[in-house]
Amino acid sequence: MGDHPTDVRKIMEPLKSTIFAAGLVLIGCGNSTGQTQLPSTDQMNQYDHRTNPYYSHTDTAKLAVPLTEWKKLLPEDLYYIAYEKGTERAFTGKYWDFDGLGTYACAVCGNRLFQADAKFASSCGWPSFFKAERDNAIEYHADRTFGMERTEVTCGRCGAHLGHLFDDGPPPTGKRYCINSVSLEFLGTK
Secondary structure (H helix, E strand, O other): OOOHHHHHHHHHHHHHHHHHHHHHHHHHHOOOOOOOOOOOHHHHOOOOOOOOOOOOOOOOOOOOOOHHHHHHHOOHHHHHHHHOOOOOOOOOOOOOOOOOOOEEEEOOOOOEEEEHHHEEOOOOOOOEEOOOOOHHHEEEEEEOHHHOOEEEEEEOOOOOEEEEEEOOOOOOOOOEEEEOHHHEEEEEOO
16 A cells, blocks of 8 residues: 555656646647637636626616625625725736726626726826716716816726726827726627
């Protein structure tokens, strides 16, 4: 019995390099069109939503979930941004320079917030959009914290803090929704 692990290692060592080489060949193959494939939606999602009964991409009904419930359901970083109105550091979020085609949803409740074709490159370090998915997707609140006058944007369904709205965006709206990556999930195209 004591020799068994050694015997397994003797068998596995030569197989490791073969398995590694086969993996490299498969990675290098790509798809038949020669185009780079984007990661699947599951690979782009930041969070596992299986334990969140409120997460939906189709339900737009306003939620009234107590903060104690959100605190149990959400990862610590998401709860901090969404309900303690935190901000991630600039140039560190998953989506600040991501260019995939699809839809961005609220990471808390799944509410569809922005289309990728409304996303633009800005020098602020956070994902920036010039318009929301639909009128009631986002709610707007005066924010005078830190002696500044800004407009806070929250999810129209769950009230999660997303970021802020500024009047320095591109045409046609001239708006810049400056959003925390932590607050977003990328849905991709179906």
